[in-house]
Amino acid sequence: MISAIKYARENGMPYLGICLGMQMAIVEYARNVCGLKDAHSIELKPDTENPVIALMPDQEGVTDIGGTLRLGSYPCVLAEDSMAFRLYQKGMINERHRHRYEVNNDYRDMLKANGLKLSGTSPDGHIVEMCELPSHPFFIATQAHPEFKSRPNRPHPLFKGLISAAIKEES
Secondary structure, X not given: OHHHHHHHHHHOOOEEEEOHHHHHHHHHHHHHOOOOOOEEEOOOOOOOOXXXXXXXXXXXXXXXXXXXXXXXXXXXXXXXXXXXXXXXXXXEEEEEEEEOEEEOHHHHHHHHHOOOEEEEEOOOOOOEEEEEOOOOOOEEEEOOOHHHOXXXXXXXXXXXXXXXXXXXXXX
């Protein structure tokens, strides 16, 4: 996954990361742009020295994960100068989730200083919900699951954006 994300990022290929796809985009960026060669998710490598993806604080010590995941619809505030805002055409959205891991806030400043835009956050600003690369034709990732809200006659804005970017890439 990380190699594919790196290829898409470096070659201007359209990329839409969903849930783990966002988490691995963060790992790839931390490793290959920010220089943290051992960056990882603690879900996949618990002993990593640079846990850019960490367990959500309210999940610490939880062993019965079935009903304790971050499940359901949650609000997200989009940055007005973001691709996400342009795709959704509004600043406050609600998306469905199913996860226990998130961007480690200890690494937010480093990611931003190296060009990654944290384009969507929880209303309190604590949880990174979306990220993107402003210098890339279409590189956006979300912690949410847009597939839960997409329909054949009403495609989700992220999927619609991905398809449009792929068509542009093709021509």
